[in-house]
Amino acid sequence: MTEQTAYSGPQRIFSGIQPTGNLHLGNYLGALKKFVDLQTDGWDGVYCVVDQHAITMPYSPAELPDQTRQIAAAMMACGLDPDVSIIFVQSSVRAHTELAWVFNCVTRMGWLEKMTQFKDKGGDNSERVSVGLFDYPVLQAADILVYKATHVPVGEDQKQHLELSRNIAARFNQQFDVPGFFPEPEGLIEGPGARIMSLKDGTKKMSKSDPAETSRINLIDDADTIAKKIKKAKTDTLGDMPVTVEEMEGRPEVANLVGIYGAMAGLSDEQVLAEYGGKGFGTFKPALAELAVDHLSPITTRMRELMNDPAEIDAALAKGAAKANAVAEPIIEEVRRVVGFWQV
Ligand code: AMP
Numbered sequence: 001m002t003e004q005t006a007y008s009g010p011q012r013i014f015s016g017i018q019p020t021g022n023l024h025l026g027n028y029l030g031a032l033k034k035f036v037d038l039q040t041d042g043w044d045g046v047y048c049v050v051d052q053h054a055i056t057m058p059y060s061p062a063e064l065p066d067q068t069r070q071i072a073a074a075m076m077a078c079g080l081d082p083d084v085s086i087i088f089v090q091s092s093v094r095a096h097t098e099l100a101w102v103f104n105c106v107t108r109m110g111w112l113e114k115m116t117q118f119k120d121k122g123g124d125n126s127e128r129v130s131v132g133l134f135d136y137p138v139l140q141a142a143d144i145l146v147y148k149a150t151h152v153p154v155g156e157d158q159k160q161h162l163e164l165s166r167n168i169a170a171r172f173n174q175q176f177d178v179p180g181f182f183p184e185p186e187g188l189i190e191g192p193g194a195r196i197m198s199l200k201d202g203t204k205k206m207s208k209s210d211p212a213e214t215s216r217i218n219l220i221d222d223a224d225t226i227a228k229k230i231k232k233a234k235t236d237t238l239g240d241m242p243v244t245v246e247e248m249e250g251r252p253e254v255a256n257l258v259g260i261y262g263a264m265a266g267l268s269d270e271q272v273l274a275e276y277g278g279k280g281f282g283t284f285k286p287a288l289a290e291l292a293v294d295h296l297s298p299i300t301t302r303m304r305e306l307m308n309d310p311a312e313i314d315a316a317l318a319k320g321a322a323k324a325n326a327v328a329e330p331i332i333e334e335v336r337r338v339v340g341f342w343q344v
């Protein structure tokens, strides 16, 4: 892109989390903790509970509102401040789905056919999965771009979806001859928490949908449960903790635990190994459990308090929706004009 065609508007963060299942340590280190760090650094942030994404797979309508509230509670409990950042629910800002329709007509089928998350979730059974699941990344692009967001903090599993958002933005700008209208949003993915693995298999990512509860630490787990899960976490039979980062290669479970320790303590793998290299897991695991409990228990406590007082969450979300609408409305209005929709 040349200088004069590049987007030159304000910089803004957008990210979303689905209200499906319990949040876990991967969501915290890969996403929530980054949101809070960015807020501390003074970024303008828009954080969304994406309930419209949650209905792309089988779900319970009766449980969705409470699950939505729980994600909002987690965002607030981790330190997102509704007076500083915008925290809201996707379905309360209609411009997301309106922009998604326009993007549907910009996006090529072939781009979506390449999405690995759809292939993983949909399997070979395209008769059985919803069109919404296929179209999911287009709605995600609309989420980001309806705020003209420039930066998107997410875990590594979202890399491909972000690449698609960039392609959609570029294609829109080109097709409608509006250079620099939409930014090409950049992922903020790097960092020690980008890909937290299962505690039972260091080659699989920690996931809400893993049937084994012991594979993940949930944000709502109590101190005892956290300690037990870490104690039972798989390691290997190669002996003690590695002394160097090179020695960690081929030991995915150990590398994952070292990464988790580092992400929470703000240390690199080298620094963690400088302290624990050569020691037994009997020393490292209790230290990790203590660190995890210290780190997570204030969040858990605050989350429980908030869930016991839903009025506070709901008020924050109502305020967030009004603020989000105020940003999105003028942008979708410009889009309507650019694409030639009837002006009323
Ligand atoms: P989801 O629960 O799929 O809506 O994901 C919410 C956020 O957490 C996204 O930014 C994901 O990339 C991130 N995330 C999910 N699982 C992990 C993981 N195992 N490690 C790091 N980040 C993750």
Ligand code: TRP
Pocket: 014, 015, 016, 017, 018, 050, 053, 139, 140, 141, 143, 144, 152, 153, 154, 158, 161
């Ligand atoms: N697809 C993301 C996930 O599963 C959630 C999401 C929806 C999102 N819209 C977004 C993330 C926009 C970042 C930006 O984790």
